Amino acid sequence: MGGENIPHHCGVFGIYNHPQAARITQLGLFALQHRGEEAAGICSSDGDELHLIKGQGLVGEVFNDGSFDRLPGNHAIGHVRYSTAGSSILTDTQPYKVEYSRGQIAIGHNGNLVNAQILRAQLEAYGSIFGSMMDSEIFVHLIAKPAYRSHEEGIVESVKRVVGAYSLVILTEEQLYGVRDPHGLRPLCLGKLGDSYVLASETCAFDLIEAKFIREVEPGEVVVIDRKGVRSHFPHKGMEGMGHQISQCIFEHVYFARPDSRIFHDNVGLVRERLGHQLAKEHPAKADIVIPVPDSGTFAALGFSRESGIPLSFGFIRNHYIGRTFISPTEAGRSIKVKIKLNPIREMVEGKRVVVVDDSIVRGNTAKNRVKLLRGAGAKEIHMRISCPPHVSPCYYGIDFPSKKELIAANQSASMIRKFLEVDSLGYLSLEGMLAATTQPPSHFCTACFSGKYPTPVFDEQDKLKPENKKVKCRGA
Ligand code: SF4
Known part of the structure; x- marks a missing residue:
């Protein structure tokens, strides 16, 4: 890290169908530690229930051998986070897990939404009660809307409403999702480890666990991994004319990502x-x-x-x-x-x-x-x-x-x-x-x-400095 103390942002990892899912996720997070040093978390699924451990500190500080007894199951997601000053509280660490009418869901987010204030205000006006200050929580509220019949439909429909940068790993009881915003601002890669599928912000995480890189999740793609295999949705298809051009962050190459990725x-x-x-x-x-x-x-x-x-x-x-x-x-x-x-x-x-x-x-x-x-x-x-x-x-x-x-x-x-x-x-x-x-x-x-x-509409400097905008931290990742 040269630069001028530019804070890192976040790293995400996910694995489907591995008996050591949480342990492999911890290894993945070790490889992604450079993307966020403030907090780390792992959420696993045993098929019926999600289990979560998260805390402030480096990956090696948050988890110990005993942690893995409390993270059972063959599927897991993980997150490392950089948090801005004042938001270093546990509710603002990820993965963010909730239970709603269709079951349990946990999310890990790398990126930052630019319409977070507007969406949050709309959701609150209709009765949503937020449990954190993270923009990432908005996804969960959108997904939980009663109009959708499944987690999958909720996820595919919800991402159409958010604007900004998001590379997501999402875990439900029986599925793992990888989602990348239509601009592809943050990276997300898909790999394979034996019969297991893995997702990671950077391929250096695959090298460590000896997984094979398959491909990058495409900008605008929702990858669903479950017992039927891997399938994709492209919810933004046809929206290219609405400013959804590919705009990957060049600064990932200049500074953030690891050179071996x-x-x-x-x-x-x-x-x-x-x-x-x-x-x-x-x-x-x-x-x-x-x-x-x-x-x-x-x-x-x-x-x-x-x-x-x-x-x-x-x-x-x-x-x-x-x-x-x-x-x-x-x-x-x-x-x-x-x-x-x-x-x-x-x-x-x-x-x-x-x-x-x-x-x-x-x-x-x-x-x-x-x-x-x-x-x-x-x-x-x-x-x-x-x-x-x-x-x-x-x-x-x-x-x-x-x-x-x-x-x-x-x-x-x-x-x-x-x-x-x-x-x-x-x-x-x-x-x-x-x-x-x-x-x-x-x-x-x-x-x-x-x-x-x-590449997207943004708040101008004035808006950003307004006290009402400061109430919601748009740096959820
Ligand atoms: S290129 Fe600059 S403005 Fe664009 S996403 Fe990267 S750091 Fe942000």
Whole structure:
């Protein structure tokens, strides 16, 4: 994780028909831990009843050996979550399980709905009583409507009403569902482990459990897995003309996903390497070494080094153990946090002209502190290179970027940022250059935080800051 302390969002996992369903789910969640470190949960089904354990903390902290006696059954879903400040309460962790007239259902959600306030207000007006502040709970209320005859019909009909980002795993007593929004904003993959089917946000979870990757759940697809096998619904079919174009989150490739995963039809590590190649072409530098900001800057730095011929040097060492616990509201505290997290190797950087490759600059303070560290270690020149374009707009689809007024690039030009960071040069990758790093058509990606062009209607900044909007956290995943 390079970047500027961008919070991770969520990861989901599901398995159907395995005698060790909950244990396998825990392994899947271990592999997806990078997508959310605040809370974890597993819900299993024994065919008659759903069983749930969830709690705050890392996967290894929430579950112990005794947990699995309380998670019986051959089917399970799991969730790891990042939660925004103030919502770290147990009711806001997932999977979210309820009982209603057609039985029991549990849901794990990665993404963020943009019409959550409106839907919640409508549902409450008709008597729904919400048990959490999560936008994800809206799905459950929509599914529970008496008009539907089965879980399946409820799920297929409900997703037509929500707008925004959602990759879902849903468990009922006898079925597992995988659902992806029509834009495909967040990833979701389908795999097979012996006779069992598995779903996961990223394929790195399949590697760990030795499952075979079958395919990605398609944007707009509802996959149903039960004793009859696997079948699909496409509830949004025919709605392409209503703005339902594919818009996968390009920032998953730049920063969030693990480099050993395959998402959106590409390996993440290779995409990052190509970002680095392109960055070196667009913003060459005369320097002695290229150093990555670990971990997510590593592959882009490798690409930069290969393209430029400047040797790669691991001049920053990351402390992986600081975790979620050290949070300081003061500037002095934040700079200590940067120091705890990354330490430059003086012997590698002293007297050198250094290219630093990072994946993003958000507020600018963390990057500035890193530059100070490098200067303190004796770097002669510092050339900062960023493997994506400047972040100028917030994300409404589940990535917790700050508001526009806190995004440095929304308010300052590249030359002002360069002066603020006190670097000798600064280069951001172009939008076209970033999109060219994947094998997919550029039009298949969301670039809203770089371009301000959102694939769905969104609340504007004003709406978002209104106190009435703050009552409902739209960061349920
Ligand atoms: S706005 Fe940015 S971070 Fe959010 S989904 Fe789009 S590309 Fe991803």
